[in-house]
Amino acid sequence: MPRMTAADAAVAILRREGVTHAFGLPGAAINPFYAAMRRDGGITHTLARHVEGASHMAEGYTRARAGNIGVCVGTSGPAGTDMITGLYSASADSIPILCITGQAPVARLHKEDFQAVDIAAVAGPLTKMAMTVLEPAQVPGAFQQAFHLMRSGRPGPVLIDLPFDVQQAEIDFDIDTYEPLPVYKPAATRAQIAKALDMLAAAERPIIVAGGGIINADAADLLAEFAELTDTPVVPTLMGWGALPDDHRLMAGMAGLQTAHRYGNATLLASDFVLGIGNRWANRHTGGLGVYRAGRTFVHVDIEPTQIGRVFAPDYGIVSDARAALELFVEVARERQGRLPDRAAWVEQCRHRRATMQRRTHFDDVPVKPQRVYEEMNRAFGPETRYVSTIGLSQIAAAQFLHVYRPRHWINAGQAGPLGWTTPAALGVCVADPDTPVVALSGDYDFQFMIEELAVGAQFNLPYIHVLVNNAYLGLIRQSQRGFDMDYCVQLSFDNVNAPELGGYGVDHVKVAEGLGCKALRVTGPAEIGPALEEAKKLVAEYRVPVVVEVILERVTNISMGTELDNVTEFEDLAERHEDAPTAVVALLD
Ligand SMILES: Cc1ncc(C[n+]2csc(CCOP(=O)(O)OP(=O)(O)O)c2C)c(N)n1
Ligand SMILES: [Mg+2]
Numbered sequence: 054m055p056r057m058t059a060a061d062a063a064v065a066i067l068r069r070e071g072v073t074h075a076f077g078l079p080g081a082a083i084n085p086f087y088a089a090m091r092r093d094g095g096i097t098h099t100l101a102r103h104v105e106g107a108s109h110m111a112e113g114y115t116r117a118r119a120g121n122i123g124v125c126v127g128t129s130g131p132a133g134t135d136m137i138t139g140l141y142s143a144s145a146d147s148i149p150i151l152c153i154t155g156q157a158p159v160a161r162l163h164k165e166d167f168q169a170v171d172i173a174a175v176a177g178p179l180t181k182m183a184m185t186v187l188e189p190a191q192v193p194g195a196f197q198q199a200f201h202l203m204r205s206g207r208p209g210p211v212l213i214d215l216p217f218d219v220q221q222a223e224i225d226f227d228i229d230t231y232e233p234l235p236v237y238k239p240a241a242t243r244a245q246i247a248k249a250l251d252m253l254a255a256a257e258r259p260i261i262v263a264g265g266g267i268i269n270a271d272a273a274d275l276l277a278e279f280a281e282l283t284d285t286p287v288v289p290t291l292m293g294w295g296a297l298p299d300d301h302r303l304m305a306g307m308a309g310l311q312t313a314h315r316y317g318n319a320t321l322l323a324s325d326f327v328l329g330i331g332n333r334w335a336n337r338h339t340g341g342l343g344v345y346r347a348g349r350t351f352v353h354v355d356i357e358p359t360q361i362g363r364v365f366a367p368d369y370g371i372v373s374d375a376r377a378a379l380e381l382f383v384e385v386a387r388e389r390q391g392r393l394p395d396r397a398a399w400v401e402q403c404r405h406r407r408a409t410m411q412r413r414t415h416f417d418d419v420p421v422k423p424q425r426v427y428e429e430m431n432r433a434f435g436p437e438t439r440y441v442s443t444i445g446l447s448q449i450a451a452a453q454f455l456h457v458y459r460p461r462h463w464i465n466a467g468q469a470g471p472l473g474w475t476t477p478a479a480l481g482v483c484v485a486d487p488d489t490p491v492v493a494l495s496g497d498y499d500f501q502f503m504i505e506e507l508a509v510g511a512q513f514n515l516p517y518i519h520v521l522v523n524n525a526y527l528g529l530i531r532q533s534q535r536g537f538d539m540d541y542c543v544q545l546s547f548d549n550v551n552a553p554e555l556g557g558y559g560v561d562h563v564k565v566a567e568g569l570g571c572k573a574l575r576v577t578g579p580a581e582i583g584p585a586l587e588e589a590k591k592l593v594a595e596y597r598v599p600v601v602v603e604v605i606l607e608r609v610t611n612i613s614m615g616t617e618l619d620n621v622t623e624f625e626d627l628a629e630r631h632e633d634a635p636t637a638v639v640a641l642l643d
């Protein structure tokens with residue numbers, strides 16, 4: 054039997070399970086694992102500047118491509134605790150990442166050894182498995198189980214914590230006969246799908262709410278086919294955005310309190326039947342359940358049995374992987390073709406709402422109004438673009454105004470929304486897919502949270518465009534403080550003694566980005582945005598580093614949001630003529 058260190062066995066299993074890349078940073082307690090990676094030579098490594106950054110890079114890497122599992126590696130103690138936010142964000146959005154940490158030697162775990170923290174206990178609620186491996190011979194099994202769990206059922210992250218002596222201990226292990234464990238994915242039965250289709254056929258105004266589970270299951274093609282076969286309008290959730298292209302005839306818009314379209318909410322409220330697939334009835338999608346549920350029948354399809362009924366009891370629930378369910382939905386709908394109800398009038402009503410209920414984007418104001426930035430982005434970036442964003446007014450407006458045409462082209466930390474996520478996640482996306490243009494979008498605060506990771510993009514030549522909308526405010530929190538009648542601790546503005554020309558906008562992001570080895574441009578007027586985005590494309594191609602385009606915004610702009618789907622406040626004039634929203638996918642009927 055071949056003998057090797059447990060760390061060598063772990064690396065061999067990573068390779069066999071398809072891992073080719075890791076994000077992280079070494080420390081003394083994880084050096085044996087790094088030594089094993091070096092001996093193996095088959096795993097490329099991106100050196101993060103902050104361990105939290107490595108965890109979000111791993112998330113971006115997973116989210117970019119079906120089948121990917123991002124791996125993040127850190128030492129004992131604070132490296133593990135730094136990655137907790139990545140584990141939370143990954144688990145909240147059903148994203149598998151494998152987090153590997155070093156640990157103090159087994160015999161010293163209980164002696165308050167230097168940087169010995171019980172990371173498995175800390176990570177427990179955020180992972181599908183969090184294990185400090187105490188026996189070297191258990192290491193292969195721990196890794197085998199990790200991949201099985203990450204890929205089975207509702208996907209999610211795993212943490213494996215390896216004490217220093219466990220990594221170094223020699224074990225018998227044969228990688229040649231190693232076999233990944235079978236992956237478990239529940240599948241709907243024909244009877245279940247037939248019943249759901251009966252309910253859909255009995256409805257008059259049905260919609261499909263398409264969740265991120267469809268993207269995780271790589272089933273966007275089947276969603277489109279099923280929607281077309283039954284002529285059912287689709288309302289994607291924020292995590293499902295891109296599952297149906299924005300220019301698809303049946304794309305009805307997103308619904309919700311913030312990241313939503315006026316026509317999406319109106320269509321949801323006009324519907325009498327909702328088929329939710331791979332979604333979780335998130336509270337910022339549903340708003341109050343009284344309004345959301347009133348007068349509607351619900352079918353819920355989800356891979357995780359305990360998700361059915363978690364937020365509210367659907368009229369019918371099906372436990373199934375989204376792909377398995379949609380395969381059967383397509384099959385049974387095909388068999389029923391010719392006998393399915395005619396939906397032409399309902400589809401036309403949804404389309405009419407889309408062509409009439411638009412928000413205005415065309416403002417010429419200086420300082421720039423945020424809406425204009427997205428209009429310019431729609432012009433500059435084509436359907437091949439992958440967008441990455443996290444949270445804030447910047448992200449909410451992006452969801453209201455940008456266009457997404459493909460699955461995995463809207464990459465967002467939907468549930469957790471950790472500030473700082475955008476830069477490292479975008480870098481992980483760039484590693485996963487160097488051939489597709491990546492455009493990240495941050496508010497100034499999100500950008501400042503993990504600004505140091507820009508150096509990683511410069512060092513490893515990970516080119517992408519980072520649109521930075523700077524209002525010198527914690528904008529979303531400023532807006533929510535209106536309810537408290539205050540503007541308290543949310544100002545990011547100050548007079549920068551080194552950059553008086555910024556006129557109180559505080560941090561000189563251009564200088565910082567340049568200092569970290571990136572290119573950066575700043576624009577202050579609406580007419581400059583388009584040319585700056587074109588210039589950024591050239592700089593990305595020429596220098597192969599991140600290129601920041603900072604747009605100095607109006608300090609205070611409130612973005613549409615509300616408390617209920619039927620109570621969303623509009624703060625600006627709505628679009629009345631096509632010129633008010635010139636980049637809308639469906640031209641405004643004026
Ligand atoms: C780690 C963390 N802390 C606090 C928050 C709460 N939060 C959400 S958005 C936001 C302000 C974001 O400001 P900025 O990135 O400038 O975006 P803007 O809303 O101004 O567009 C804050 C503090 C959060 N999401 N994550
Ligand atoms: Mg801001």
